[in-house]
Amino acid sequence: MPNSIVSIRDVVKEYSLGKVVVPALRGVSLEVERGEFISIAGPSGSGKTTLLNLIGCVDTATRGTVEVAGKNTSALSERQLTQLRLDTLGFIFQSFNLVAVLTVFQNVELPLLLQNKLGSGERKKRVMELLTAVGIDTHAQHRPSELSGGQRQRVAIARALVTEPQIVLADEPTANLDSATGEAIIDLMKDLNQKKGITFIFSTHDHRVMKHADSVVRLADGKIIGKESADAAVQAALTSAAGRSPVGAH
Amino acid sequence: MTFLIAFRSLLQHKRRTFVLGAAVAFVTVVMLTLLGIAEGMNRTLIESSTTLMSGHVNVAGFYKVTAGQAAPVVTHYKQVVEVIRQAVPELKYIAQRGRGWAKITSDGGTNKMFGLTGIDVKNEKGLAAVLKIKEGKLEDLAKPGSIMLFEDQARDLEVKVGDALTIQAPTPRGVNNTLDVTVVAIANNMGMMSQFSSFINEASLRQLYQLNDETTGALMIYMGTTDLVQLKKVEDKLREALGKSGYQILEEDPRAFFFKFENVTREAWTGQKLDITNWRDEVNFVSWTVDLMNALAFFLAFVFLSVVGIGIMIVMWISIRERTREIGTLRAIGMQRGRVMRMFLAEGFLLGVLSTTAGALFGLVLAVVINGADVTLPQGFQFILMSDHLKVVPTVAWTLVAVVFITAVITGISLLPSFIAARLKPVTAMQHVG
Numbered sequence: 001m002p003n004s005i006v007s008i009r010d011v012v013k014e015y016s017l018g019k020v021v022v023p024a025l026r027g028v029s030l031e032v033e034r035g036e037f038i039s040i041a042g043p044s045g046s047g048k049t050t051l052l053n054l055i056g057c058v059d060t061a062t063r064g065t066v067e068v069a070g071k072n073t074s075a076l077s078e079r080q081l082t083q084l085r086l087d088t089l090g091f092i093f094q095s096f097n098l099v100a101v102l103t104v105f106q107n108v109e110l111p112l113l114l115q116n117k118l119g120s121g122e123r124k125k126r127v128m129e130l131l132t133a134v135g136i137d138t139h140a141q142h143r144p145s146e147l148s149g150g151q152r153q154r155v156a157i158a159r160a161l162v163t164e165p166q167i168v169l170a171d172e173p174t175a176n177l178d179s180a181t182g183e184a185i186i187d188l189m190k191d192l193n194q195k196k197g198i199t200f201i202f203s204t205h206d207h208r209v210m211k212h213a214d215s216v217v218r219l220a221d222g223k224i225i226g227k228e229s230a231d232a233a234v235q236a237a238l239t240s241a242a243g244r245s246p247v248g249a250h
Numbered sequence: 251m252t253f254l255i256a257f258r259s260l261l262q263h264k265r266r267t268f269v270l271g272a273a274v275a276f277v278t279v280v281m282l283t284l285l286g287i288a289e290g291m292n293r294t295l296i297e298s299s300t301t302l303m304s305g306h307v308n309v310a311g312f313y314k315v316t317a318g319q320a321a322p323v324v325t326h327y328k329q330v331v332e333v334i335r336q337a338v339p340e341l342k343y344i345a346q347r348g349r350g351w352a353k354i355t356s357d358g359g360t361n362k363m364f365g366l367t368g369i370d371v372k373n374e375k376g377l378a379a380v381l382k383i384k385e386g387k388l389e390d391l392a393k394p395g396s397i398m399l400f401e402d403q404a405r406d407l408e409v410k411v412g413d414a415l416t417i418q419a420p421t422p423r424g425v426n427n428t429l430d431v432t433v434v435a436i437a438n439n440m441g442m443m444s445q446f447s448s449f450i451n452e453a454s455l456r457q458l459y460q461l462n463d464e465t466t467g468a469l470m471i472y473m474g475t476t477d478l479v480q481l482k483k484v485e486d487k488l489r490e491a492l493g494k495s496g497y498q499i500l501e502e503d504p505r506a507f508f509f510k511f512e513n514v515t516r517e518a519w520t521g522q523k524l525d526i527t528n529w530r531d532e533v534n535f536v537s538w539t540v541d542l543m544n545a546l547a548f549f550l551a552f553v554f555l556s557v558v559g560i561g562i563m564i565v566m567w568i569s570i571r572e573r574t575r576e577i578g579t580l581r582a583i584g585m586q587r588g589r590v591m592r593m594f595l596a597e598g599f600l601l602g603v604l605s606t607t608a609g610a611l612f613g614l615v616l617a618v619v620i621n622g623a624d625v626t627l628p629q630g631f632q633f634i635l636m637s638d639h640l641k642v643v644p645t646v647a648w649t650l651v652a653v654v655f656i657t658a659v660i661t662g663i664s665l666l667p668s669f670i671a672a673r674l675k676p677v678t679a680m681q682h683v684g
C-alpha cells in the first residue's frame with residue numbers, strides 16, 4: 001500500500017520473564033495512512049505501549065513485519081534505527097521526559113543539533129517558531145522544572161516536531177495532566193496535524209481525549225478488535241468501563 | 251551540547267561533584283608536591299654536582315703502570331684539551347681538577363676512604379658561592395698541604411680546623427705514597443654527596459700522586475646547559491674525535507669515577523684510557539634518590555587514584571541509574587550510542603580537568619607556603635633530599651604532566667560507566683514511575 005506510512009503485518013511480540021513468556025501482541029496487523037490523527041485505545045495491559053514502541057523503532061517484533069516510512073525495521077541496524085528515529089519520528093512521552101539541565105530552548109534545539117543539518121541562525125528561527133506555535137515562547141530560557149505539567153508537554157511537542165518528522169508518536173500524552181490541560185494539548189496536536197499534515201499516533205485511556213481522533217484502533221489482550229470512528233469508540237469505551245473498570249486510567 | 255549537558259549535570263549534583271572534585275584535587279596536590287620536592291632535589295643535585303665534582307661533561311680517565319694499579323689521571327692533558335676544543339667549539343670553558351680516592355687517617359687513629367678534588371681555590375668562584383663554610387676559611391686552601399672537609403667527615407675523623415690528617419694513596423708508579431695535611435675549613439653538609447668528596451690544594455694532590463705538570467685528574471667541560479639529551483650528543487662527539495686521535499676510551503659506564511677502580515684494576519690493560527661522562531653519571535650514586543622521589547609521586551598518585559577512581563565509578567553508576575530515563579529519552583529521540591558514551595566521558599573529563607586544575611593551583615600555593623615557612627628537615631631527610639630545608643620547586647612541565655596524567659586516569663575510569671550508559675535501551679524512556 002503506497003500511501004501507508006506505517007504498515008504492520010501479523011506482528012507478535014513476546015516478553016520473556018525468566019522462563020515465562022508473556023505475549024503482549026498476538027498477531028496484529030495495521031495500516032496507518034499519511035496525515036492520520038489516530039488513537040490507540042484499550043484497557044491496561046492490552047498492548048498499547050508495546051505497539052507504539054514497535055512503531056517507534058525502540059523495540060523489535062518477535063515475529064511479523066513492521067514497516068515505518070517504507071523501511072522494514074527488522075532489517076535495520078541499531079545505528080540505522082537511531083537515525084530513522086531522529087529523522088522520521090517524533091516522540092511525546094507520558095512523563096514529558098525533558099532534559100532537566102537544559103533550558104526549554106535547548107531542549108527543543110537538541111534534535112536539530114543531533115541532525116547537524118542547520119546552522120545556528122536557522123535552528124534558532126525554527127525553535128522559536130515552534131515555541132510560539134505551542135504558546136511557550138516566553139519561557140524559552142526557563143528550565144523544565146520551572147514549568148507546569150501542561151507547559152512541559154507543550155515543550156515536548158515542540159521538541160517532537162522540530163525536525164519536521166513524518167510521524168509523531170505519543171504514549172498517553174495526557175495521562176499526567178488534568179483533563180482540561182489534556183484536552184488543550186490534544187487540540188494543539190490536532191491543530192499541528194491539520195496545518196502540517198504530520199501523522200499522529202497516540203494512545204490513551206481517556207475517552208475525552210479519544211474523541212478528538214480521526215479514528216480509534218481498539219486493542220484488547222494483544223489483539224486489534226476494531227478500527228472505528230471516534231464516536232463509536234467512545235461509546236464502546238464507556239460500555240466497557242461500566243463493566244470492567246479499567247485500571248490505571250489518569 | 252553534549253558537553254553542556256555533561257557540565258550542567260555535574261553542577262546539578264553540587265555536593266557529589268564537590269566531594270569527588272576535592273578528592274581528585276587532593277591527589278593532584280600530593281603528586282605535584284612530591285614532584286616539586288623531587289625537582290628541588292634535582293636542582294640541588296645539578297648545582298652541587300656541577301660545582302663540587304663534575305663539569306657538564308667530563309673527560310677523565312685512568313693510567314695504569316701495572317694491570318692491578320690505577321690512578322685517576324689524564325696524562326698529557328693539554329693535547330687532549332686541543333682535541334676537545336676542536337670537536338666541541340661551542341663549549342663555554344674547560345676547568346681542570348685533580349682527582350683522588352684515598353684513605354685518610356687522623357692523629358687519633360680513625361680513618362675513612364673518600365674522594366679528593368684538587369683545586370686552585372683562586373680560580374673557583376662558583377665553589378665559594380655554593381659551599382657554606384662552618385669553620386675556618388676556604389681561601390686557606392691556597393696554602394700547600396691544606397684540606398677542606400665536610401661536617402660529617404670531620405665528625406667521623408674527630409678533627410677540627412687546625413688538626414692534622416694523613417692521606418694515603420697509590421701513585422701511578424705503583425707505590426703507596428702518603429701526605430700530611432692540615433684541615434683549614436669545614437663546610438656544612440651537602441646531602442649525600444658530602445660523604446664522598448673533599449677539597450685539597452691542587453699542588454698537594456700532585457705531590458701525593460707524584461704527577462708532573464702534564465697530568466691532571468679530570469677535564470671538566472662546561473656547556474652552559476645541563477640538559478642530558480644535548481650533553482649525550484656532546485659526549486658522542488668527544489668519543490668519536492678522541493678515538494680518531496688515537497686515544498683509548500673506556501666503555502660507557504654511568505657511575506662516579508671512584509666506583510670504577512675495581513673494574514679498571516681487574517682488566518689487563520696498562521697505560522692511559524680516557525673516560526667520558528656527564529654530570530649525572532658522576533652523581534649516579536645519589537641521583538637514584540631523585541628517581542625514587544619521582545616514582546613515589548607517581549606511585550602515591552596511582553594508589554590514591556585507585557581509591558578515588560572506585561568512588562568515581564560508584565557515583566557515576568548511581569548517576570546513570572538516576573538518569574536512566576533521560577538517557578533512554580536521548581536514545582529514543584535519535585542520539586547515537588557513541589554520542590551518549592562521549593557525553594558521559596565528557597563528564598569524567600570535565601571533572602578531571604577542573605579538579606586537577608584546582609589542585610594544581612592549590613599545589614602552587616602550598617609550594618609557596620612551604621618554601622616560605624623555611625621548614626628544617628630532620629637529619630635523615632637532609633641526607634636524602636640533599637638540602638637542610640624542605641624545598642618544593644613546581645615546574646610547568648611537571649604540572650602539565652600531573653594534570654594530564656590524572657585527567658586521563660579519571661576519564662579512563664569513566665569509560666566503563668559511560669559504556670554501560672551507552673548500552674541502555676531507548677525503551678527505558680517509556681518506563682515511568684506511577
Ligand SMILES: Nc1ncnc2c1ncn2[C@@H]1O[C@H](COP(=O)(O)OP(=O)(O)OP(=O)(O)O)[C@@H](O)[C@H]1O
Pocket residue numbers: 015016017022023024042043044045046047048049050051248
Ligand atoms: N518489559 C516487559 N517485560 C515483560 N512484560 C511486559 C513488558 N512490557 C509489557 N509487558 C506486558 O505486556 C503486556 C502489554 O503491555 P503494554 O505496556 O503494552 O500495555 P498497555 O496497553 O500500554 O498498558 P497500560 O495502559 O497500563 O499502559 C502486559 O501484559 C504487560 O505486562
Ligand SMILES: [Mg+2]
Pocket residue numbers: 048049050171
Ligand atoms: Mg502503556
